Amino acid sequence: MIDPDDPPLVQVEKQAKIIDALIRRASRQKDVGPSAYRAFQSAIDLQQKVAAQTIELESARSERERTRKTLAEALASMEEGLALFSDGALNICNDLFIGLLPDVSDRIVPGLTLEQYFQLMAGSKYLVSTDRKLSKFSRALESRQAAGAVVSVIVEVPRDRWYQLSAQRTSHENTVLLLTEITALVRHNRREKEHLIDRQSDYLQAVFQNMTAGVCTFSAAGEVRMHNGRFRDILGVPLAMVQPGTPLQDLLDFMRTRGLIDDAALARKDAWRAELARKGALTARVSHGVDRVLDVQINALPDDGFIVELKDVTLETRSTEILENRVAERTAELTRANASLTKQYEEKARVEEELRVAKERAEAAVSSKTRFLAAASHDLLQPINAAKLLISSLQETTRETRFRPLVERLQGAFSSAEYLLHSLLDISRLESADPDTVTVTDVSLEGLMRGVRADQALVAAQKDVRLDVVPCSLVVRSDPVYLLRSIQNLVVNAIQYTDPGGRVLLGCRRRGARVALEVWDTGIGISAKDQLRIFDEFTRAENVPIGSGVGLGLSVVDRACRLLDHDLTVRSKPGTGSVFSIEMDVVDRTLANPVPFGPVEDTFDGALDCIALVIENDADVLYGATQWLELRGASVLPARSTAEALTHVADLGMPPDIILADYQLDGTDTGVQATQDIRAATESHVPAILITADRSESVRRRGMLNDMSVLTKPAELSRLLPLIDWKLRSARSDADTDKSRR
The missing domain is CATH 3.30.565.10 (Histidine kinase-like ATPase, C-terminal domain)
Structure with missing residues (x-):
């Protein structure tokens, strides 16, 4: 019957009604039964609890009033104005905050919104100035929603009093405005500024008086305002002529009568004033007296006056003249020296041109020699190879005759010539800069x-x-x-x-x-x-x-x-x-x-019992190779081209035992192509040796790719014979292996 969530007063009223109803019910009954007694007892207990809660409620109200009074007293004792706005409306503030602007203080009451407060401030006649518009201050406060964000504005009120109005959100609902008087700080800063300005004026005066250049300012009417001592010293005029108020014309007339300025400079005075008015500044160098030179710098001032700066450049001018004379003399000397050097250079150029031509001729000769040796290596090595084969054959046929010593001496002389030729060709190749060398x-x-x-x-x-x-x-x-x-x-x-x-x-x-x-x-x-x-x-x-x-x-x-x-x-x-x-x-x-x-030692001492196909387009080499092989027991089929070699194989009706082929035959024909065609025609992998004067890597690789041993001309016969024997034995071994597998 009683909702515990209801306020205490409501609960008390409900309890009183329940007690009255129970009492009336008890009086109508003749006897008080146990149930009625229990109900009455419950009502009494309930009334006691309600009375206790009522006392607590009154105590809480009294405590809240004391707290509020204490807060008000604390705010009143603060030296700063303070106001608390809850949910955008004024909740509490102190007297200093209210009394800042007397003409609107009676309208600063609880419930006043922030926007209304700023509007009252803006319309107050006691508000002298602010460092920012109050509308911008209000928008800045609204844009900073986070707790702890502070926005401030400086406020000036009558009698040169200054306050800082700071606004801070303490939570999403509460905003605190704090008024802090900063009048003493503002006045102190103002005094410091005035003091600094005074000191700066003293500094400027000291600098002005101690400048190395002479400086004087003139009014728009052309009268002296102020000058430094250096200005009077440079011009050499008495102090009376540069007193404030002295017209410029009087100063110029004094200088003219003393011979300190020439008439030409005076004639240009009006032109200078016109140029100064047009450009704002001008510079000129003038003569002063008999032997002095001054640089004059004139600049316009904002009030249409002007400032004149004088520099004595007499020493600089004299030094410049001396240097110009020296430069002229030196230029004349250099001109003479240049003419001599030009003549020497022309002579040197003529000699260098002769040397260049001689060098080109020498390089052409060397290049021609190199190209000749490189290009002719094949043609040079062919007869050497043929002679080597023939001398070897001659040694075999004259072994037991009286001509043997003669042939051995011929062999020695030929070996020396071969060694010399190899050395010359090697140097030629190594000098040719050919990447394939x-x-x-x-x-x-x-x-x-x-x-x-x-x-x-x-x-x-x-x-x-x-x-x-x-x-x-x-x-x-x-x-x-x-x-x-x-x-x-x-x-x-x-x-x-x-x-x-x-x-x-x-x-x-x-x-x-x-x-x-x-x-x-x-x-x-x-x-x-x-x-x-x-x-x-x-x-x-x-x-x-x-x-x-x-x-x-x-x-x-x-x-x-x-x-x-x-x-x-x-x-x-x-x-x-x-x-x-x-x-x-x-x-x-x-x-x-x-x-x-391959094999390197001549351990072969028997006869070459084989059919050798020799392919060589040089007749002498072909003849020498044929004789050399036949003396060692081989049957030779000599051929000068691939076509002739294929004819011999066709007539023979069987593949030869070995092929000895030169790489470069006539035209585009090569020993590699001949070997490929013979192997294809006989359907047999005939062992082959490629003997060539071409020592390039491309030829060596082409021979290896076709399973051809490669020897360079002139071939070392001590290596050729065991190589032939080794190739023949390897081929026979491979054939026997194939038969056993079958």
Whole structure:
């Protein structure tokens, strides 16, 4: 029956009604029963609780009134005006806040909105000024909704009193306005500003008086206002002539009568005033007295007056004149020197032109020589190859005759000519700047070193020099052709300059990621002076006997090593011997793919029982190769073209045992194409050897792609014979393997 959420007064009224109803009911009954008694007892308890709550309510009301009175007293005791707006309406404020503007104080009452308060302020006659419009202040306060946001405005009221009105939202519903008097602060700042202005005026006066330039200001009427001491000193006029109020014309007349200013300057006075009015500033240099020069700078002032600045530039002018005279004299000297230099330059240009022409002729000659040697290498090597084959055949046929010594001397002379020709062609190729000159690839040192031993063992034995080779299984990055040529040249030199009974050693030393290939000898040695020039063309050491070569071998080695980025060094002592070293980068054998070298030693001592197809377009080379092979037991089918070779194969009715082909045949015909056609016609993979004067990487790769061993002309016959035997045995082994599989 009683809602506990109702206000206490409502609950009391309901309880009184319930008690009255219970009392009336009890009086109508004759006997008071237990239920009626319990109801009456409950009513009594309820009335006691209501009385207790009523007392608490009265106590709360009294406490709230005391708190409000305390808050009002606290606000009244504050030295700052304060007002609290709740939900946009004035809740409470102190007297200082109300009394700021007396003409509107009676309308500042609880319930007044913020907007209404700002409107009252704006319309008050006691509001002298604000640093911002109150409408902007109100909008700024509305735009800052977050609690703690503060907006302030400076307010000026009569009798030079100043306040700072600050507004801060303490919560979403409450806004506090705080009035803080800042009159003392404003007046203090004003005094400080006036003091600074006074001090600044003193500073400016001090600076003005101590300027190195003379300065004087004039009014719009042309009368002196103020000047510094330097102005009077520069002009040389008495103090009375620059007193304030002195007309400019009087000053000019005084200076004219004393000869301090010329008539021309006076005549330009009106023109200066017109130019000053038009441009606002002007500058002029004038004579002053007999021997002085002044710079005059005039600038217009805002009140139509002007300021004149004088600088004494007499010394500067005299220095400039002296410098100009010196410059003129120096210019004359330089003109004469230039004429002399021009003549010398013309003479030098004539000499340089003659040198240029001579250089071009020399370069053309060298280029022509280089191109000739590079282009003619094939034609030069062809007869050398033919002669080599024929001399080898002649050695075989005269072995047991009286002509053997003669043939051996012919072989020696021919070997010297071949070595010289190889050196010349190597230098030509290394100078040609052809990117295909050297081809860096993986090279196994073991094959090269064994090949050098096979080539030079007979030469060393004939001279009674012990040649030892310690093979090395390392793989390096180099060009196989030029590395082999370099090693051969070093070994040939070592044998040549080692006396009979001496020793030559070829071996390697591992140095971390590099290896040094070294050639040791017990020869005549090289002096320190000669070690600096032995790698030049046509240069030999002083202790070399006459007729020991023309000095090209080491030059070829040096050029090849520089192109291959190998380190070439020499250590030597006269009478003891020499050590030449070529240092190269080592390649991991597990990752290397070294160029195949084939057999290197002539261990074959039987007859070549085979049918050899020789394809060569040079008649002399073809004849020499045919004779050389037939003397060694081979049946030879000579052919000068692919078509002729195919005819021989067709007549034979079976594939040849081996093909020896030159790469460059007539026209576009090549030995590679001939080998491909013969293999296709016979349906047999005939073993083949490509013998060519072309040492380019492209030809070598083309031969390898077609399973053709590649030899360069003139072919080393000591290597050709075992290579033929090795190719034949490999082919037979492959054929036997195929038969066994079938």
